[in-house]
Amino acid sequence: MDHQEISAVHSVLHLIYHRNKNQHQRAKWWKWLSTLKRTTSDLESLDLAAVERYQQHLAMHLIPRCYLAFSTVVAENQFATLGIALLAALARLAKATGADRKLKSRSRLTGKKVAAPTSVEDRGERIRRDVLPEPSQASAERSLKGKKPAKPKTTKRKKNAIDDLFSGLF
Numbered sequence: 802m803d804h805q806e807i808s809a810v811h812s813v814l815h816l817i818y819h820r821n822k823n824q825h826q827r828a829k830w831w832k833w834l835s836t837l838k839r840t841t842s843d844l845e846s847l848d849l850a851a852v853e854r855y856q857q858h859l860a861m862h863l864i865p866r867c868y869l870a871f872s873t874v875v876a877e878n879q880f881a882t883l884g885i886a887l888l889a890a891l892a893r894l895a896k897a898t899g900a901d902r903k904l905k906s907r908s909r910l911t912g913k914k915v916a917a918p919t920s921v922e923d924r925g926e927r928i929r930r931d932v933l934p935e936p937s938q939a940s941a942e943r944s945l946k947g948k949k950p951a952k953p954k955t956t957k958r959k960k961n962a963i964d965d966l967f968s969g970l971f
Contacts, residue, residue: 804845806897811841813890821883830870834887837867841894852898859900867891 818838825831840863844855868891874884895901 803897807844810894814838833867833870
């Protein structure tokens, strides 16, 4: 276990936490950032024997759940760089505490890869948009009653040098 590396991870997490607190504190992944920051703070002050107990908790619970939460931040694309920074700090912490070896040994014992916990979020109901309902004849007549058929407006576009370059392609 490397105390300097854990201290460096904690300082990165603290800076991310401080900078993004007002904007993201209601997000679902924020709880896991807060928990991870608090755990790294605890790890800085513990001795080697106590860290051994934390390794099991980190490898089995905290790291997989943080990974799942932080990967959703990357997937959102709006805050992808923040998510990548969080995942990098998580990987750095796993290596510094030795939890990555616990994860690898766990996957060897079970014979399968360690999966992140499944989310039980309600994802809603899928709506097919390729088939639109046909309007009834009566409703179509009511909507057109008293209206003139609409003609699309056509506007002439001036051509420029770029249009001339690509005119042969279409």
